[in-house]
Amino acid sequence: MPTAxxxxxxxxxLIGKRIDRIxxxxxxxxxxxxxxxxxxxxxxxxxxxxxxxxxxxVVSIDLEPANSLRGVKATWKDDALLGKEVQxxxxxxxxxxxxxxxxxxxxxxxxxxxxxxxxxxxxxxxPELSKxxxxxxxxxKVDEAFPQADVVVNGQYGLPVIAHCCLESHGQVTxxxxxxxxxxxxxxxxxxxxxxxxxxxxxPQNKIHVExxxxxxxxxxxxxxxxxxxxxxxxxxxxxxxxxxLLDRDIELMxxxxxxxxxxxMKVGAKKDGTVTAVQAEVWGTGGTQGYNAPxxxxxxxxxxxxxxxxxxxxxxxxxxxxxRAPNHxxxxxxxxxxxxxxxxxxxxxxxxxxxxxxxxxxxxEVYREELxxxxxxxxxxxxxxxxxxxxxxGPIKRGIGMxxxxxxxxxxxxECDVTINPDGSVETKIGTQDLGVGTRTALAIVIGETLxxxxxxxQVNIGKSEYPTSGGSGGSTxxxxxxxxxxxxxxxxxxxxxxxxxxxxxxxPDKLEASGGVIREIDKPDNKIAWKEACAMLGPxxxxxxxxxxxGKAVTEHFIDANVGxxxxxxxxxxxxxxxxxxxxxxxxxxxxxxISLKTAESQVYGALIMGxxxxxxxxxxxxxxxxxxxxxxxxxxxxxxxxDIGQLKVHLMTGKGYDERGVIGLGxxxxxxPGAAIANAVANACGxxxxxxxxxxxxxxxxxxxxxxxxV
Amino acid sequence: MSNGxxxxxxxxxxxxFLKGIGVGSVAGGLLSPVLPTSAAENGTFRGPGEIPVSxxxxxxxxxxxxxxxxxxxxxxRNRLDLTGAKKVCxxxxxxxxTVLVDGKPVYSCTLLAIEAEDREITTxxxxxxxxxLNAVQQAFIxxxxxxxxxxxxxxxxxxxxxxxxxxxxxxxxxRNGLGGNLCRCGTYAGMLLAVADASKAKGGV
Numbered sequence: 001m002p003t004a005x006x007x008x009x010x011x012x013x014l015i016g017k018r019i020d021r022i023x024x025x026x027x028x029x030x031x032x033x034x035x036x037x038x039x040x041x042x043x044x045x046x047x048x049x050x051x052x053x054x055x056x057x058v059v060s061i062d063l064e065p066a067n068s069l070r071g072v073k074a075t076w077k078d079d080a081l082l083g084k085e086v087q088x089x090x091x092x093x094x095x096x097x098x099x100x101x102x103x104x105x106x107x108x109x110x111x112x113x114x115x116x117x118x119x120x121x122x123x124x125x126x127p128e129l130s131k132x133x134x135x136x137x138x139x140x141k142v143d144e145a146f147p148q149a150d151v152v153v154n155g156q157y158g159l160p161v162i163a164h165c166c167l168e169s170h171g172q173v174t175x176x177x178x179x180x181x182x183x184x185x186x187x188x189x190x191x192x193x194x195x196x197x198x199x200x201x202x203x204p205q206n207k208i209h210v211e212x213x214x215x216x217x218x219x220x221x222x223x224x225x226x227x228x229x230x231x232x233x234x235x236x237x238x239x240x241x242x243x244x245x246l247l248d249r250d251i252e253l254m255x256x257x258x259x260x261x262x263x264x265x266m267k268v269g270a271k272k273d274g275t276v277t278a279v280q281a282e283v284w285g286t287g288g289t290q291g292y293n294a295p296x297x298x299x300x301x302x303x304x305x306x307x308x309x310x311x312x313x314x315x316x317x318x319x320x321x322x323x324x325r326a327p328n329h330x331x332x333x334x335x336x337x338x339x340x341x342x343x344x345x346x347x348x349x350x351x352x353x354x355x356x357x358x359x360x361x362x363x364x365x366e367v368y369r370e371e372l373x374x375x376x377x378x379x380x381x382x383x384x385x386x387x388x389x390x391x392x393x394x395g396p397i398k399r400g401i402g403m404x405x406x407x408x409x410x411x412x413x414x415x416e417c418d419v420t421i422n423p424d425g426s427v428e429t430k431i432g433t434q435d436l437g438v439g440t441r442t443a444l445a446i447v448i449g450e451t452l453x454x455x456x457x458x459x460q461v462n463i464g465k466s467e468y469p470t471s472g473g474s475g476g477s478t479x480x481x482x483x484x485x486x487x488x489x490x491x492x493x494x495x496x497x498x499x500x501x502x503x504x505x506x507x508x509x510p511d512k513l514e515a516s517g518g519v520i521r522e523i524d525k526p527d528n529k530i531a532w533k534e535a536c537a538m539l540g541p542x543x544x545x546x547x548x549x550x551x552x553g554k555a556v557t558e559h560f561i562d563a564n565v566g567x568x569x570x571x572x573x574x575x576x577x578x579x580x581x582x583x584x585x586x587x588x589x590x591x592x593x594x595x596x597i598s599l600k601t602a603e604s605q606v607y608g609a610l611i612m613g614x615x616x617x618x619x620x621x622x623x624x625x626x627x628x629x630x631x632x633x634x635x636x637x638x639x640x641x642x643x644x645x646d647i648g649q650l651k652v653h654l655m656t657g658k659g660y661d662e663r664g665v666i667g668l669g670x671x672x673x674x675x676p677g678a679a680i681a682n683a684v685a686n687a688c689g690x691x692x693x694x695x696x697x698x699x700x701x702x703x704x705x706x707x708x709x710x711x712x713x714v
Numbered sequence: 715m716s717n718g719x720x721x722x723x724x725x726x727x728x729x730x731f732l733k734g735i736g737v738g739s740v741a742g743g744l745l746s747p748v749l750p751t752s753a754a755e756n757g758t759f760r761g762p763g764e765i766p767v768s769x770x771x772x773x774x775x776x777x778x779x780x781x782x783x784x785x786x787x788x789x790x791r792n793r794l795d796l797t798g799a800k801k802v803c804x805x806x807x808x809x810x811x812t813v814l815v816d817g818k819p820v821y822s823c824t825l826l827a828i829e830a831e832d833r834e835i836t837t838x839x840x841x842x843x844x845x846x847l848n849a850v851q852q853a854f855i856x857x858x859x860x861x862x863x864x865x866x867x868x869x870x871x872x873x874x875x876x877x878x879x880x881x882x883x884x885x886x887x888x889r890n891g892l893g894g895n896l897c898r899c900g901t902y903a904g905m906l907l908a909v910a911d912a913s914k915a916k917g918g919v
Contacts, residue, residue: 024855025844027863028870030798030837037797045792101792102783167802167810167864167898216800216864217898249803437862437899604858604904611900636803636896644902645889 002499002514004492006560006595007450009661013516014450016656018600022442022456023214023435032214035186038173040242044073046235047104048228049094049111050251051086054120054317054629058082058093058113065110066096071103074238075111076231085118087289088317089630090254092227097235097243120317120629124161124261124286130312135294140306142267145278149269153346156265157338159331159677159695161286162620164257164324165639168216171246172225174232180207181233185225186246188218189473190464191432197225201237210466218436220323221257223473250634258622259324261285262295262331263694266339269306274349274357276340278306283335286314287321295332300368300405300566301340301361317629318622323475325609326408326670330616330677334695337404337678342691345388351682352376352385355403364566364592368405371568371590371655375403378588378651379570389689396578398689399585402682403570406674410594410666411563412481413472415550419448419490421498422543425533427452428460429490432468433483438669439601440479446598447484451491453515454532469547477667481561482550484597484665488560490548497544502535555664562663567591569610569675572648573683577706580699582684584614584648587676592655594666599654606652606672613676615642619696760828767827771796772840778827786830787811787822790837798838798867802896809895812868813837819875819894838867841874849915850874850908857911859904865897873909874919883913 007015026032051058061082063075077094086093094111098104123129146152172185181203187193187210194208215222232245247256262285269278281297294311298304324330344354352372359368376382384401391399417431429448435441441463445456452458462468472482499510502520506513506528514523521529555561572586589606596602619640623632633639677695684702685691690709692702761782769776769789778793790796790813799822802810806824813822814836822830842848847855850873860866869892876891877883883891888909897905912919 020855021858021860023863024858024860025847025851027860027866028847028851028854029842029844030796030839030867030870031844032863033797034800034864036800037791039792039795039797100781100784101788102781165898167800167808167862167896169802214863217862219898249805437860439861600858604861604901607903608861608900611902612898615900635805636807637805641808641896641898642900642902643896644892644905647900647902650903 002492002495004489006664012450014446014456016596016599019442019446019456019598021439021601022445022461034168034214034216035172035184035212036168036216036246038184040173040175043173043242043244044097044099044239045101045104046095046097046232046243046245047108048092048251049108049113051089051091051093052630053086053115053117054089054122055085055087055118056115057085057118059116060114061094062112063094065112066107069103069107069110071099072107073097073099073241074235076234088319090251090319095231095235097239122316122318122624122629123626124314124316125158125263127282127284127312129314130284131315132291132313135311138308142278142280142306142308145306146267146269149277150272151343151346152267152269153339153343154267155339155342155691155693157335157693158263159261159334160621161261161318162259162616163253163622163639164219164221164322165253165641166217166219166221169247169249169252170222170226170256171228172232173242173244174236175242176201176233176237176240179203180209182209184211185229186215187212187222188215188434188436188475189223190434190466191470192473193225194466197229197233200230201233208466211464212434213464215434215436218474219325220327220475223475249636253634253639254631255319257322257324258288258319260287260292260321262335264297264335266335268339268343270343270347272347274344274347274354276301276304276343276358276361279304280308281335282310284312284314286316286318288318289315290320293328295328295335297332297336299332299336300407301336301358302363303361318624325673329406329408329670329674333404333406333674334677334681338681338691341402341682341685345685348387350385350387351403351686352381355405362566363407363564367566367592368568371566371592374653375568375570375588375590378653379572379586381570384572388686391687396576398575398577398687399573400683400685400687401570401572402679402686403568404675404678404682406567406671408477408565408671408674409563410477410481410565412485412550412552412555412561412665413478414552415471415482415486416469417471417483417486417490417548418469418545419487419494419548420543420545421494421536423536423539423541425536426460427454427458428462429487430462430468431471431483431487432466433463433471433479434474435463436474438479438605439598440483442601443480443598444483444487447487448491451488452495453517453519477669477671480597480667481555481665485550485555485560486548488548490546493546493548494544497546498535501538502530505538506530559662559664561665562594563666565592565594565666565671567671567675569679571676571679571683573680573687575684575687575702577688580702580706582618582697582702584646584680586649587679588651589672590653590655591672592660593668594663595661596654596656597665602654602668603652605668607650609672610650610676611642611647612673614647614680617677617680617695617697618642618646621696768831769827769835770833771835772837780827782826782828784827785823786813786825786827789827790822796837796839800864800867802864809872810865810868812871812895814871814875817875819872838871841870848874849919850877850912853908853912857904857908859901859908861899861901865895869895869897869905873912877909877913877919881913883910885910
């Protein structure tokens, strides 16, 4: 009988091929219904009142002026806050549900909240502001290593807090009906979203129904139901009507996802030949009101013998941190790769040679070396490379090239999936997963279609409901591993049950049969076959439904999935030394990623990661005003995302084939978004001849460094 | 709010405030009114309560009762269940709400519904269906110019208008022509190819 192991390359008809996203027609026509688009009969619109102050005692909340407005159906206030302090601007204080969105908007302005202001603290750039106990870690002995180094390079680097800025803001539509709770949230965690959601409205979990068919971006910020989930449930219960509550953009940018900042003083020792011998890092940053984990430094080069890392968290009165694609990795990567690039420059050593040489300190030296060479070829390194600052300028425009290396785990999350073969030949799957835009639906259709020898169009994919078999939240690049394994196992079991039935008709043992190209046939005598539909008709009235389960540890042992990948990126940039504007001319991503299921959507994800990386390298920053404690750019004009003109030429190369495919499936969400900041910043340093130490590389950061290089204002 | 007063009126929206006086002041007659041109030209004051509004959307006439402060985007999404156009920045920056008004792409979050009366409105739903995609939609699928897809309808509308005006566009022209829309997942690489491709479609879009 067919086994569930991934088929070898010559046997794959769908896996690893470029196949159109199956929900493309829904998304391009506006037919796809996102949670924000769910309009229920008789629905109310809810809006939130949030604190304009970063730290203040809530003395009183007067809902009455809102309640008296015609069309307002319910109001809510956070009584637990009375006499207590809000901890950041944007903290939710009260809410309104009204007949129309316009009335709800008007009503929140009527709610009177009296505050008593306290001293706030929103600055995260000064390590002296840390009051938490620092974390310390040391391997080897840095103090003994530095005096023996041929060169010791000191530097300071940093990247600010940025937001997730999901285009579909956080929130949900909630409906309490006949003692049951129906929720349409924008979530990356359909199966587990409702854990504890029912407590506030006294509805047990088995009476909560969650549905999210399409969601407009999560990036790590949409796992839980959050305060607005509770408020939606309360308002819905209070009014007996469905309530739509999606965050307005300003609130979204302040409180619905912040990537912690990281600033570092780095000291790196190396030998003349480029071998790094010691790394000392003192890191600080903020995760808002919560604690702080220092990013991993040295990043990737974890086998350097002498390293020490001190982490200092600064608690600020700012919205709390949430996981942002590859938590802590872009920070660790940016700081490490920048410092290493500065060492190569101090040694007057070619940067590619330097990174190739130090690949010995990584977990996967051979992979990184191969990737560095491929990336160099793709970007034309030989023709473009020059030592730092030694390129030819074209008038005020200087051009440079830089690189970075990264790693990520991956693996797969626990996942269960049902596959049903119906007597009419139709096939469907049910699985409580979600598609964040990465192509989860398409991947499921590919795996099941491949297994059953059917085209993707023949597979009806049902996801996004909590009633379906439980599948993990989409975090840490674990979805593709989980769902590809569970769906492969389910489809294989279902096929084998069908083969049992068919074997009698074809007069051959089931293990001599295969499903391919829409028929079931004898492997050795392909003419002894039966069409798929006819085979299914033999089932009589009863469909076959089988459940597959991904148990991560077992799935790794059996080579369905794997973890730990390496990637390399290079950037070619131009810096206008008069205006300070940085332009990305070209970027290359080379990524090791195991067995690729859906090549087209996988490549899209890497392109997307490069663009998201260009965005945080050049534009993104949550700007806070020290005096008022408020975010100054909570809108999309001044919280800038890259536009179509900002991306240059992008090239993506996935490491596939022998040596890679056998590892099994590995997730791709995080790894390629880690390196762009470092690669671009190193390219800027290579162009200018001097390090611009802080992201984003906006003119106000570039120009002062260039002026200083020239010895003052010119 | 931030000028030293310690009493907050709860909201943070400057635009909401402006929309508020636009209508409220008309009702009270206290300030010189900020009026949509069409209403001012008529010499009539409408609102502030619900008024009958007639919109021509995707070739069909829709009769609604709306407050004058309702944006075209909210009329489409909240009253007519035409949810293809998305509310993202709500401030004429990101283009997710793009619709065609008399054939031109506009940000429907920043146009009042009453300003769009007597004009031809085309939303993404009017450009194609899953069974009958237009050339831009087909090209977006072919080049996978979408991920989460939340910005996609706005881009489809803007791209359709671009392609109609720029047949045989080069990738460089597309770079310059689609600056009014933003994507967070980073789908621009596919879009550049898709829109250039679609501009070469025989028979136009």
